Amino acid sequence: MKRGAVIAVVALIVGGVGGLALAGVGATVIHETxxxxxxxxxxxxxxxxRTYKExxxxxxxxxxxxxxxxxxxxxxxxxxxxxxxATFGARDVWYHLWGTIDDEETYQARRQEMAxxxxxxxEETNSATCQTxxxxxxxxxxxxxxxxxxxxxxxxxxxxxxxxIACHQGVGHGITP
Numbered sequence: 001m002k003r004g005a006v007i008a009v010v011a012l013i014v015g016g017v018g019g020l021a022l023a024g025v026g027a028t029v030i031h032e033t034x035x036x037x038x039x040x041x042x043x044x045x046x047x048x049x050r051t052y053k054e055x056x057x058x059x060x061x062x063x064x065x066x067x068x069x070x071x072x073x074x075x076x077x078x079x080x081x082x083x084x085x086a087t088f089g090a091r092d093v094w095y096h097l098w099g100t101i102d103d104e105e106t107y108q109a110r111r112q113e114m115a116x117x118x119x120x121x122x123e124e125t126n127s128a129t130c131q132t133x134x135x136x137x138x139x140x141x142x143x144x145x146x147x148x149x150x151x152x153x154x155x156x157x158x159x160x161x162x163x164x165i166a167c168h169q170g171v172g173h174g175i176t177p
Contacts, residue, residue, distance in 0.1 A: 039068040051173040127164035
């Protein structure tokens with residue numbers, strides 16, 4: 001085998017192994033930074049964590065717990081998820097470093113504004129993160145267990161194109177307009 005061919009093969013092998021290692025590290029970083037433990041590690045997340053733990057998304061009859069990422073990051077398509085995670089994460093790090101919310105009083109003063117920002121985003125995305133768990137199919141099945149009024153309201157909202165967040169604004173952190 002010629003020397004140039006050997007170098008090319010070695011370069012391909014090294015590049016392939018390096019690429020796989022980089023992909024593995026990247027996937028691990030994305031996974032680990034998507035946990036509630038990571039999301040709530042900073043002191044300014046103490047107060048949102050408390051309201052989340054008081055919500056139906058933490059404690060419910062089904063025993064299912066939504067994670068921070070389930071509501072606050074769209075998971076599909078994956079490249080969009082990674083981009084959104086990076087941009088939202090960079091924003092959160094910026095706010096953390098500048099001490100934007102450094103005590104509960106400041107958090108409470110800005111809570112409504114932050115909630116309205118999330119609600120606007122959920123409206124823009126047609127409550128896509130809600131529909132990851134609350135699929136149209138699961139909502140039809142759930143209607144059989146709901147009161148007639150609730151089932152009718154959900155059906156009317158679905159038929160008119162309303163988003164989940166139009167009615168369920170306080171469900172995640174207990175704040176309403």
